[in-house]
Amino acid sequence: xxxxxxxxxxxxxxxxxxxxDEGLVKAVDGASFDIHAGKTLGIVGESGCGxxxxxxxxxxxxxxxxxxxxxxxxxxxxxxPAGEFDEVDLTKLNPNSREMRAIRGGVISLIFQEPMxxxxxxxxxxxxxxxVIRLHSTxxxxxxxxxxxxxxxxxxxxxxDERLDEYSFQxxxxxxxxxxxxxxxxxxxxxxxxxxxTTALDVTTQAQILELLRELQEQNxxxxxxxxxxxxxxxxxxxxxxxxxxxxVVEQGTVDxxxxxxxxxxxxALLRSIPSIYAPxxxxxxxxxxxxxxxxxxxxxxxxxxxxxxxxxxxxxxxxPQITILGDRRQVRCFLYExxxxxxxxxx
Amino acid sequence: xxxxxxxxxxxxxxxxxxxxxxxxxxxxxxxxxxTVGNVRAVDDVSFFIKxGETLSLVGESGCGxxxxxxxVLRAIDPTEGEILFRRDDRTVVDVAKASRSxxxxxRRQMQMxxxxxxxxxNPRMTLLDIVGEPLKxxxxxxxxxxxxxxxxxxxxxxRPEFLRRYPHAFxxxxxxxxxxxxxxxxxxxxxxxxxxxxxxxxxVQAQILNLLLELQEDLKLTYLFVAHDLSVVxxxxxxxxxxxxxxxxxxxxxDxxxxxxxxxxxxALLSAIPQPDPRIRAQRVIPLGEVANPANxxxxxxxxxxxxxxxxxxxxxxxxxxxxxxxHYVRCHRARELELPGIMALxxxx
Numbered sequence: 001x002x003x004x005x006x007x008x009x010x011x012x013x014x015x016x017x018x019x020x021d022e023g024l025v026k027a028v029d030g031a032s033f034d035i036h037a038g039k040t041l042g043i044v045g046e047s048g049c050g051x052x053x054x055x056x057x058x059x060x061x062x063x064x065x066x067x068x069x070x071x072x073x074x075x076x077x078x079x080x081p082a083g084e085f086d087e088v089d090l091t092k093l094n095p096n097s098r099e100m101r102a103i104r105g106g107v108i109s110l111i112f113q114e115p116m117x118x119x120x121x122x123x124x125x126x127x128x129x130x131x132v133i134r135l136h137s138t139x140x141x142x143x144x145x146x147x148x149x150x151x152x153x154x155x156x157x158x159x160x161d162e163r164l165d166e167y168s169f170q171x172x173x174x175x176x177x178x179x180x181x182x183x184x185x186x187x188x189x190x191x192x193x194x195x196x197x198t199t200a201l202d203v204t205t206q207a208q209i210l211e212l213l214r215e216l217q218e219q220n221x222x223x224x225x226x227x228x229x230x231x232x233x234x235x236x237x238x239x240x241x242x243x244x245x246x247x248x249v250v251e252q253g254t255v256d257x258x259x260x261x262x263x264x265x266x267x268x269a270l271l272r273s274i275p276s277i278y279a280p281x282x283x284x285x286x287x288x289x290x291x292x293x294x295x296x297x298x299x300x301x302x303x304x305x306x307x308x309x310x311x312x313x314x315x316x317x318x319x320x321p322q323i324t325i326l327g328d329r330r331q332v333r334c335f336l337y338e339x340x341x342x343x344x345x346x347x348x
Numbered sequence: 349x350x351x352x353x354x355x356x357x358x359x360x361x362x363x364x365x366x367x368x369x370x371x372x373x374x375x376x377x378x379x380x381x382x383t384v385g386n387v388r389a390v391d392d393v394s395f396f397i398k399x400g401e402t403l404s405l406v407g408e409s410g411c412g413x414x415x416x417x418x419x420v421l422r423a424i425d426p427t428e429g430e431i432l433f434r435r436d437d438r439t440v441v442d443v444a445k446a447s448r449s450x451x452x453x454x455r456r457q458m459q460m461x462x463x464x465x466x467x468x469x470n471p472r473m474t475l476l477d478i479v480g481e482p483l484k485x486x487x488x489x490x491x492x493x494x495x496x497x498x499x500x501x502x503x504x505x506x507r508p509e510f511l512r513r514y515p516h517a518f519x520x521x522x523x524x525x526x527x528x529x530x531x532x533x534x535x536x537x538x539x540x541x542x543x544x545x546x547x548x549x550x551x552v553q554a555q556i557l558n559l560l561l562e563l564q565e566d567l568k569l570t571y572l573f574v575a576h577d578l579s580v581v582x583x584x585x586x587x588x589x590x591x592x593x594x595x596x597x598x599x600x601x602x603d604x605x606x607x608x609x610x611x612x613x614x615x616a617l618l619s620a621i622p623q624p625d626p627r628i629r630a631q632r633v634i635p636l637g638e639v640a641n642p643a644n645x646x647x648x649x650x651x652x653x654x655x656x657x658x659x660x661x662x663x664x665x666x667x668x669x670x671x672x673x674x675x676h677y678v679r680c681h682r683a684r685e686l687e688l689p690g691i692m693a694l695x696x697x698x
Contacts, residue, residue, distance in 0.1 A: 046549035047520075172638055202408035203576070207620040207634045229550060232579075232622030255626045273554040274624055275583035277691050281602050282584065284558050288551040291519040 006076055006085060007034035008223050009058070009191060014071035014091075016050070016057045025295045027053040027066065029247035032323060032331075034240075035191065040217065040224040042238030042255070044231060044270075048292055049244040051227045055193045058225075059104050060095040077107065077190065106136040109184040111177075113196035118180060119168035125152075126164030129183045136187040151182040155212060174205035178212065185216065192217075193225045198233065210237060231274055235259055240329060243267050246293070246303040253330040263332045265310045302335070310336060358396075358432055358440055363570050364420065364538060365396040369429035369444075371415050375643060387643045389415040390426075391594035394669060397587075399434075399537075402564065402571040404581040406617075407591035408639055413574045416591070417540045419444070420572060421458055422451060433458070436537065456486065459531040463543035465523035469515040475501065475526060476511045482533040500529040505559060521552035528559065532567070542574045557584055578621050582606055587675075590614045593640045593650045596669065600676040607690040610678040612655045615688040649681065657682055 016028040028050040035041045043051045056062045076085035093100040112118040129148040152160035155178040198206040241258040243251045251264040262268045272286040290307045305316040321333050324341045358365050372386040390412040397403045405413040419426040431443040462468035480493045498508035504525040545553040575581050589599040598611040609615045616635040635654040652662040669679045
């Protein structure tokens with residue numbers, strides 16, 4: 001809780017499983033985190049950690065055979081004078097209901113990783129943005145077009161009126177990602193989910209897009225959930241960070257806490273293993289042993305124990321660690337810190 | 349064969365020297381497929397690599413780094429220029445003009461590691477077939493092949509029992525190891541690695557980078573490393589060359605390039621990398637606009653429309669490629685006068 005205000009979105013013990021023919025894949029298995037209004041939460045993790053499925057679960061667009069089987073996703077909007085919010089649990093809504101469709105794109109919107117494939121190639125950019133605006137508002141065609149042009153210029157696209165009539169293949173990667181952002185902003189969302197928004201872009205374009213997201217966040221006061229595998233991007237953008245491994249949030253904290261005082265052995269190992277431009281050249285990097293386990297083959301107990309340097313036999317492979325709260329916005333999921341929780345509680 | 353040898357002006361310790369390399373791809377239009385223009389993918393590139401060192405080519409997409417590396421291997425024919433390679437008998441050959449019969453034995457000495465470990469291995473071949481293919485082509489018998497493949501697998505950190513398995517049974521990092529084993533099968537001297545770690549997860553990337561460094565030490569390999577991630581490049585290279593729109597704009601020893609860049613583009617690239625350290629936030633010089641089109645490059649210096657230091661001369665005259673300090677080459681009119689921030693400046697500010 002920040003300044004006594006409740007978070008905008010609270011995900012508690014989310015479980016999204018895929019019932020595939022070959023077996024059960026627990027893509028997200030007990031993920032918990034909070035997103036605060038106007039702040040950026042960075043979700044970091046390697047492939048298969050469930051970061052994209054978490055985003056899709058929030059928007060209720062998990063594909064078949066995936067299903068949310070447990071947990072809550074509480075969205076709080078419209079503060080009442082008494083400090084109360086309208087709370088909805090998104091997991092209880094029907095994905096096709098009117099209410100969910102109003103939230104999707106209107107309150108929470110999404111930008112995808114692949115700006116190449118996320119626009120329709122047979123409709124103009126303008127038509128696709130105008131469609132979003134008209135779905136979520138009562139503007140007429142002309143006003144919606146004016147709003148679309150305004151959005152394009154807001155994201156730094158020159159000659160917006162002409163660009164509206166162009167197709168996605170006529171734009172470069174950077175411009176396409178800008179147009180994607182314009183579309184996501186069409187209805188002034190309170191939460192923007194950005195799933196690897198700059199992964200497909202060059203570094204100079206990436207820097208421009210990150211700058212743009214920061215400016216827009218300041219203007220519109222929206223929260224951003226930034227999903228990425230790039231720790232540099234997270235360090236640059238995030239206020240809070242959640243580190244995911246095999247479907248669980250193993251650690252959450254402020255960006256400074258995660259980068260300067262990491263607790264979980266996975267976070268520590270991950271930070272050590274990235275090559276830095278400040279480190280001397282041609283020295284051996286510390287590595288994390290082994291690879292990410294196959295999803296059908298999830299280790300019993302703590303999912304990280306086969307690769308963990310602090311592995312405690314008989315503990316880590318016997319049962320799953322629970323979430324340990326170490327501060328207002330700080331939690332870790334590891335047996336090493338279970339006693340610290342009591343100590344923290346004693347100080348409060 | 350002797351007629352293919354070039355009288356070498358190449359220094360003794362140099363393995364590969366590329367001089368004024370150009371590769372244009374014609375743009376054809378209309379029924380008669382008339383050539384209406386050229387994409388200048390590689391436009392006058394010169395560099396050299398000493399034996400046993402790593403040179404990295406960096407730049408953004410479309411800058412010609414991959415095309416350059418393919419020309420070096422003669423996977424595509426260059427339009428113009430020389431590619432001098434020192435064979436294991438110490439004679440020098442121009443790969444750019446070599447005939448098929450000269451090239452064939454050369455191919456054994458230069459091998460490639462690919463970017464995507466998922467599409468560069470044939471899913472219907474076992475590891476024995478994949479890694480053993482280059483040996484088979486060169487007439488190595490079956491039993492000898494099995495032994496050699498087992499040895500190669502051990503060398504790259506895989507268990508020799510995996511011999512009969514198919515690639516689908518392996519993770520991304522393990523597949524990249526298989527690709528490396530295949531490249532090493534014929535004891536090459538030059539390895540061209542095109543983005544070998546960019547498709548891998550962070551924790552696996554470190555393992556592969558360590559493996560590449562170890563192999564280089566043990567087998568005295570020379571690497572031409574193509575990458576866009578400057579942190580990776582800083583980690584693995586002895587020297588770095590930066591490319592922009594088909595041209596090389598700067599080349600120097602790794603520390604010199606990162607600490608005191610001489611070209612505004614290099615400096616901008618360095619400041620654009622997001623650093624995994626929250627204190628170093630937003631102190632960047634982001635170049636405006638987008639990368640120029642290699643089919644229709646700007647006049648003068650190709651970087652001038654995006655360069656914060658551009659003057660009138662940059663718009664009209666193309667700068668030349670010159671050595672301004674020992675081992676430090678740059679293509680910029682103002683290289684001698686500009687004081688550009690390197691990575692140390694960023695860190696100090698933090």
